[in-house]
Amino acid sequence: MPPILPSDEAGTARRSKRSATISLVLLAGAGAAAFSFARRDPSQREEDALVYATDGACIADGVRPADACVAEYRAALDNYAASAPRYPDQAECEHHHGPGGCTARTGATPGDTLSFVPLMAGYMIGRTAAQGLPVQPLYRHAPEEQRQASAGTSGGYCTGSGGRVFTTGGGSVARVSSAVARTTTGAPRTIARGGFGGTGRAVSASGGHTGGSGGG
């Protein structure tokens, strides 16, 4: 939207009490306005990705060459061993990855404390090598089962850095935010999520006011 200038009263000496111009670079003309913002955000670009449980599933699918399937699966396992997210206890891990979705792992060096890591549920790779996407191990993501059912997607996965991955129709194809597809974890680090928002959801669930609103 081009800047709009206020109507100027000829000869007005008094300083105006309103903005001289209004310019909107993101909202203007969006029609659906606020909600279309996310789609206009370049960080929300998506990539075509493939998700497989094993190299065997990859070979059976026939999209990637067989030798690539084997090499990529091995890379995913290496990555998993090096960088699976760690949680201080089983309950915290299962909260994120579902009941039975975690396993205990001792540290690489003697003296490291016991921690819990999610099982590797699969791995993700770009549809073509030209995309240049890294191989990433994927983990089950627990709290979103209902959303998957209602949205017609399945395979609620997350990457080691917490990005969400859904496959369509239970198959191997996923549309993944470019940022998620390109962000890999390096050294293992403990990540907690969902630590903000609970109080607001609880308050709005118990009150009659606008659901989930934090504004006023």
Add this chain to the structure above:
Amino acid sequence: MRRVTIPERPDWRARAAEAGFAFHTFPDGPYWDEGAYYAFSLAEIEDDIEAPTRELHALCLAFAERAVRDGAILTSLAIPEHAWDAIADSFRRRDPTLYGRMDLCYGGAGTGPAKLLEYNADTPTALYESAVFQWLWLEDGLARGSLPPGADQFNALHERLIARLAEMGLPGTLAFACFPDAPEDRGTVAYLQDCAVQAGLRAPFVPVEAIGLGRDGRFLDADGRSLDAVFKLYPWEWMFADAFGPAIGASPTRFLEPPWKAILSNKGMLAHLWAMAPGHPNLLPTYFEDDPAKAALGTSFAKKPLYAREGANVLLVRDGAVLERDEGPYGAEGHVRQALAELPAFVGRHALVGSWVVGAEPAGLCVREEARRITTDRARFVPHLIIG
């Protein structure tokens, strides 16, 4: 201050769509209501609203200066002890503030001074419609000749917000967080993202529930990247009560509004302000509900929870009889009792003046009206202009 009825523009919904104003209508009725406007004189704006707003904000800062050093005050505000350091440190660092909105009881010249009802200093909404769509309404009305020639508006919000965002010394990226499924919140945040981009910042959105906590104490976005600075349209009392609440104080992540705004947005502040400046013309006598001195208010008062938004859980009593009551989920943390100041009624609708503050300066005005005496999240936004 007059309420003037006029026909609404037949094409205002198309104008709203052009300007990105999506939440102009509630599921069951209008929110944006241009079937009328409020006309103020310049003296009403400058003397009765703008100057008191500046003075009240300065008084609030003087109170915050005391409060951050005084555990008894923070306890009276029901702020949990694990939040004290985050609040005090942010104030000592002078972490900058972007904006706030004072809600004033004001009925125009000759009806007495504006009275501070409360200060939405932490998570105010109604910002976009105040700053942009109200401004466009005036310009369009002037161009069409449907509004009085020469009319102005107290509304420098848009340019002040952009200037403020540019001058705050923020890192290059300011992330914006709220509940993505609350349309008014998401709309307010989308507008501030727009302002931030115009101020030269990167302004990605992150759903409040997607924020993560890294091992180094930094908060992370949905993709695991560090967040240096976050604007959150999610109130501090909820942040502090959440699982990540105890991690805020030690985190290098900076927030807008800063943690010290939790003091100003707390209705307990109103009792402390009255004790600091008894008889101030723009303050209402206010006491904590557990303070015997509240008896001074007699049988006419407003009882308000320390934490609450949108009028929730407010009880109005006049001459011992309940005048109005709003139900809601707040109040467990305690209440204040404030002298009853009934909102002025114009053709049966109660008008509430919202006075915007950007940085420390008054920057604009909005009027919301409702048939009830308590202004809630069902109130309608009615534009204003200045004439004469």
